[in-house]
Amino acid sequence: MKVKRIFAPDMRQAMRRVRDEIGADAVIISNHRVAGGVEVVAAKEEDYEMAQAELKRSQKKTRPAPSPVSSQDDALAAELRRAKMRIAEARRKAEQPQPEVSQVVNRQIDTEEDEDLRFILQSLKTRQEEQARKEHDHEPFIPDDLWSDQPKHQPREEADDLVKTMQQEIHQLRKLMEKQLHQPSYQSSLPVTPQSSYASYSPIQQRLNDLGLSSGLIRQLTASLESELSEEAAWKNVLSRFADSLPVVGEEYIARGGMIAFVGATGVGKTTTIGKLAARYVLQYGSSSLALVTTDCYRIAAHEQLKTFGRILDVPVRVVDENHNLDEVLLSLRGKRLVLIDTAGMNAGDPEGIQQKQMLASVSVRLKKLLVLSCSSQRQLIEKAWSNYQELDLSACVLTKLDESGSLGDALTLAIEKRLPVAYITDGQKIPDDLIVAQRQDLVSRAVVAAQTSGASDSNYDDTNPIFRAG
Structure with missing residues (x-):
């Protein structure tokens, strides 16, 4: 077999x-x-x-x-004993007090599993019925050792009664088995999957879902939580894990100097972010060591906003075009301590987008790349931006438009899953005020408050706890 x-x-x-x-x-x-x-x-x-x-x-x-009579007698006696034992065991289980449905939190049977178990039970029932019909076709024999005070050969009527009694008991056993199949006590006795250990934390998982985190990240954050924790203690534990898992730069990125290119989709705020960083740098270090560069020659007057920033801050602005390629422009600015490069937002599959990525990858100077992500974008757009630019060896990311977003979960999920450090966040149009160095606890607090403000779950958050406040 x-x-x-x-x-x-x-x-x-x-x-x-x-x-x-x-x-x-x-x-x-x-x-x-x-x-x-x-x-x-x-x-x-x-x-x-x-x-x-x-x-x-x-x-x-x-x-x-064995002789035909004794063999069939032994089989009948054995079957009767087994039937009585199964009925007694089934009755004992059925008489035990059943827990309330609301208390069975580790229920492992869903509709598909019910169908599997019903398939097994129906198969067993069919084989038992066929076996019963085969046995019923033969003339029954009464075992000699069932009742010592009975004669060796009983009348035909008594034998028929005994067979009927056995069939009734077997039928009753089947009914008890079917009843137990649909009882919570039977379902809870089945093997428990690892995921069922989180059943008591479903409110915690719902809170994380309200933050906009992905299901995979939620499972990661709620893994191996201590069962004895209260809901609020478990919530704080999960938020602490959330903060620890966030990759951040944690310091003023432009203070390091160098040449930094900002890449991302159209409209995510690359130019405005560069203006804020340039203004912050000028206030701290002056304008003499700063230069701005734009590669966006595809949109009409695309570089005018950056030139306006240059005039206000008194810093040079260079434009990359058909007469001046990016490598030549950057080599001419090697004397500057910080060079901020604005790029065109394009689909990476377009010819212009492919050309721009090749241009950024082929420069002879060391170039850092920051991916700019708008928190108001849908998850698919955020993931697409990562997919378009990941081959450029991204150094970090900037999260923009926090003031326009009802959720930070999509962007933070990407940062954690792709291990892409967050350098800055922006939450308004003021230059240079609405730009902040990213910190773990601050990001988590903002994510919680954003979910609360959007009305995702008004009763789940506590404004009096410092970890729930933004800033």
Whole structure:
């Protein structure tokens, strides 16, 4: 017999593998819990029946053949004893007090799993009914050792009554099994998956979902939470994990100097961010060591805003065009301590976008690249921006338009999952005031307050706790 031993984290996955690997006619030989999940032993029904028949034939060869009367008597007595034991066990379980449905928090059976279990039960019921019909076709014999005070050969009517009694008890056993299948106590006794250990933290997961975090990040943050923690203690624990997982630069990025290119989609605030950083730098270090560069020659008057910043701050502004390539412009500005480069926002698949990426990648000077992401953009746009520019070896990112966004979760999820440090955040149009060096606790606080302000879950947040305040 071809027996398949299948290991899986839970019964649902085990049954799916049995059905996929063996087929719908599979017979479950045994199942029990093991470290890390469940073990199911299964085989095809035809193989199982052939193996059973072969076993019976081999047993007949190795032992004396019993008389027909005694063999059938023994089988009937054994079946009766087994039926009585199963009925007693089923009744004992049914009489035990059942927990309230609301208390069963680790329920592991969903609609698909119910169908799998019903499939097993129906298969067992069908085989039992066929076996009962086969036994009913033969003339019954009464075991000699059931009642010592009865004569050896009972009348035909008493034998029929005994068979009917057995059939009624077996039918009652089946009904009890079907009833137990749909009881919470039966479902909660099934193997528990790792995910079920988070069932008591569903309010915590809902709060994180309200922040706009991805499901994968939520599972990561709620993994291995201590079960004895209260909801508020668990919430603070999760927020602390959230803050620890955020990659940030943590210091004034432009203070290091160098040549920094700002890349990103159109309209995310690259030019305005450069203006804020340039104004901040001039206030601290003066204008003599700063220069601005723009590669955006595709839009009409695209470089005029940057030139306006240059005139106000008294810093030179260079334009990259068909007469002056980027490498030549940057080499001419090697004497400047800080060079901020504004780029055109384009689709990376467009010819102009491909040309611009090649230009940024081919310069002979050391160039740092910051990805500018708008927090008001949808998750798909944020992920697309990362996909378009990741090949440029991005150094960090800038999160803009926090004042226009109802959620920071999408941008923070990307920063964590892609390990892209956050250098700055911007939350307004004022230059240079509305630009802040990114800090972990501040980002988490802003994410919580943004979710609260948008009305995601008004009752879940506590304004009196410092960790929930923005800034």
